[in-house]
Amino acid sequence: MSLRLSTVILPVRRWHEGGRDQWVRAEQLGFHTAYTYDHLSWRAFREGPWFGAVPTLTAAAGVTERLRLGTLVTSPNFRHPVALAKELITLDDVSGGRVTLGIGAGGNGFDATALGQESWSPRERADRFAEFVPLLDALLTEGAVSSQGTFYSAVEARNIPGCVQRPRLPFAVAATGPRGLRLAARHGQAWVTTGDPKLFEEGTPEQSLEALRGQVGRLEAAFAEIGREVEPMEKILLTGFTPERNTMLESVDAFVDFAGRHLELGFTELVIHAPIPDSDFAADESVFEKIAVEASAQLTG
Numbered sequence: 001m002s003l004r005l006s007t008v009i010l011p012v013r014r015w016h017e018g019g020r021d022q023w024v025r026a027e028q029l030g031f032h033t034a035y036t037y038d039h040l041s042w043r044a045f046r047e048g049p050w051f052g053a054v055p056t057l058t059a060a061a062g063v064t065e066r067l068r069l070g071t072l073v074t075s076p077n078f079r080h081p082v083a084l085a086k087e088l089i090t091l092d093d094v095s096g097g098r099v100t101l102g103i104g105a106g107g108n109g110f111d112a113t114a115l116g117q118e119s120w121s122p123r124e125r126a127d128r129f130a131e132f133v134p135l136l137d138a139l140l141t142e143g144a145v146s147s148q149g150t151f152y153s154a155v156e157a158r159n160i161p162g163c164v165q166r167p168r169l170p171f172a173v174a175a176t177g178p179r180g181l182r183l184a185a186r187h188g189q190a191w192v193t194t195g196d197p198k199l200f201e202e203g204t205p206e207q208s209l210e211a212l213r214g215q216v217g218r219l220e221a222a223f224a225e226i227g228r229e230v231e232p233m234e235k236i237l238l239t240g241f242t243p244e245r246n247t248m249l250e251s252v253d254a255f256v257d258f259a260g261r262h263l264e265l266g267f268t269e270l271v272i273h274a275p276i277p278d279s280d281f282a283a284d285e286s287v288f289e290k291i292a293v294e295a296s297a298q299l300t301g
Helices: 015-028 053-063 081-095 122-141 178-187 205-226 252-263 285-299
Strands: 004-008 033-036 068-074 099-103 144-147 154-158 171-174 190-193 234-238 269-273
Touching: 004 285, 015 033, 015 053, 033 053, 033 099, 033 269, 053 068, 053 081, 068 081, 068 171, 081 099, 081 122, 081 154, 122 144, 122 154, 122 171, 122 178, 171 178, 178 205, 190 205, 205 234, 205 252, 252 269, 252 285
Parallel strands: 004 033, 004 269, 033 068, 068 099, 099 171, 171 190, 190 234, 234 269
Antiparallel strands: 144 154
């Protein structure tokens, strides 16, 4: 069993001042996919530049040929399925069918209320997500969709010619709770997790692995509940949010050790953040590139 290596490029650089070069370099380094966050701004970066996900990915599609592209993750916080479907079909067309949609219920961070709404409770986020995903699925697979929901509706929404990828571009569903995992089992081609957030500050690597083992087990149970085989499901870990976040990018050996332990849990793809100086994602650029080339070769060997 092999493990793919991908990266996240946060949209914090102007396109002609280093932004473009990062996406080109990601392809040169052999990453499987390069993702970006789909936010209006994010945490410590909120006082600086932050560009839109879909336009950035569209530009990246024009300067790459093989690299897959995606969001980690898009959420209902400031998206409507009808408009999002049109943008995704266009992006899939421009890229020649290289797009994966990472999608999640969203959180209550500061940009979750940027459109003026009150912060949604966890239950309301789950309710909205449960309606958002099936409607988006239909919009990306059917030529015309009409649907009346509690939160999201579509009236003769046309999406011709549809995605280049058939029947639609793949969904990578971020979920750890029972409702989200059922959505992943029913609609996802991949599952995404960042680990257990309660272990971010004080947890140990062993506790993190045990928490992830539990999440994988609950995913398998969700598949069994609907009678679907779990094995084709890609399992993606977005790194940088587990107890090893400060050590795993120190060397190729450290990363390979980290990756091997997660490969044993059944993960098929690890995603590492492209370094950003003076941030939570600061790392040695040369080590990052060595990991991309040398660790990737070991993990896929």
